[in-house]
Amino acid sequence: MAIAAVRLNQLVETKARILDAAREAVALSGWKDAQIALIASRAGVATGSVYRYFDSKADLYAQVLALVSEREVAVVAAIVEAEGSASQCLVDAIYTFAVRAMRGRRLAYALIAEPCEPEIDAARLKYRAALADQIARLVRRGIADGEFVEIDANVAASCVAGAFMEALVGPLAPEAVPDSDAAKAIAQSIAGLSARMLFRHPTPELTPVSRVSA
Amino acid sequence: MAIAAVRLNQLVETKARILDAAREAVALSGWKDAQIALIASRAGVATGSVYRYFDSKADLYAQVLALVSEREVAVVAAIVEAEGSASQCLVDAIYTFAVRAMRGRRLAYALIAEPCEPEIDAARLKYRAALADQIARLVRRGIADGEFVEIDANVAASCVAGAFMEALVGPLAPEAVPDSDAAKAIAQSIAGLSARMLFRHPTPELTPVSRVSA
């Protein structure tokens, strides 16, 4: 007995609205606003309704994280797969990630660094891992092409990911300046440095190219 | 009206015992065991007594963190101040930090990466910052000596600190192998890579020297 399409649509829409409200709340003022009752009211549903769509608070935020993160990982993945030397791709990937993060500073800060409940924090680790996985692929390519030093790709990828994420934390902090020119300079420094650790030969300074589609 | 010396000693000792019990509990099984009642019983005092020595749970763990972290930061600081090129010091500092962390794997994991309550997490950030500060001093030295690329020392230090900490997380995970030979190799990779991003010239492979005193 199939449920009417209209009704199904309704369900999907409501779920999306809750996810949206949750994302917005975090993007606006971080984890302190990540309360079920608050999200529900923002989404225009009752508190209890949230539990028709999500098993728990942790589940809800795991899905929010997945939603946002998948987009970022996809952007990085696209650059990883793109034309160009591994070195250039790596710099571009990091630069693009950094620029995008700074653009949605508050949300990025929450998703990357802001102290939050252990359950949610655990979900963040998956995101970092997924990102590191993309980097690792690039590392393998660079090693194969002789551009990068020969080293365990996973260790290298962790180092790279850790480097640019940690360096981003300061600039992402809610009170930091969202200024655009300075931000670009910082992103460039971060990308240059983070990638540099892998270069086998002294490489002519690579100018990072933002490959942001939207 | 001075309190008798004996009594004062008693107080200091009790406080130390509570701190110790807290550290041990975390070192043994992480934040899930970081409950006041449990710590109190481990320390051989009543739950309420903990509050004679610490304002709150967060305060207690902030002090535990400070205690452990200060030691690590001091070890790094000593290496930062030591003889030798900035490059060699940097490699040594990271290597030593990594080796020490792996030695006290469970505790290091808890202090660096394990999901925990927001209040405690916030205290961790100070530790990271203090460590980054030490690295930053070394970066400045390296730049002044012409060994490192010219770059904002704080950004560079964040990158370096982020790189080796992130790369350590995997090996520090409670279920990871505590094996000693493999551990050294990993520590060496991490140190080599993390430092490499700063080198101006292709540097002959530096062999990290563990400068662990104890």
Added chain:
DNA sequence: TGCCATAGTGAACCTTAATTCATGAACTGA
């Protein structure tokens, strides 16, 4: 039109530790 499955409601309930505090013990100096 009336039935029924399904979604929505939101106040009440729980859970889980942190925190408090009334009480008593112990030690101090006189």
Added chain:
DNA sequence: TCAGTTCATGAATTAAGGTTCACTATGGCA
């Protein structure tokens, strides 16, 4: 020895949200 003060105790309280659930509203379908 005795009053005064400090310290220890641990059961009871609090707090803060997450989660539940008995009830209502809705909309498709015969």
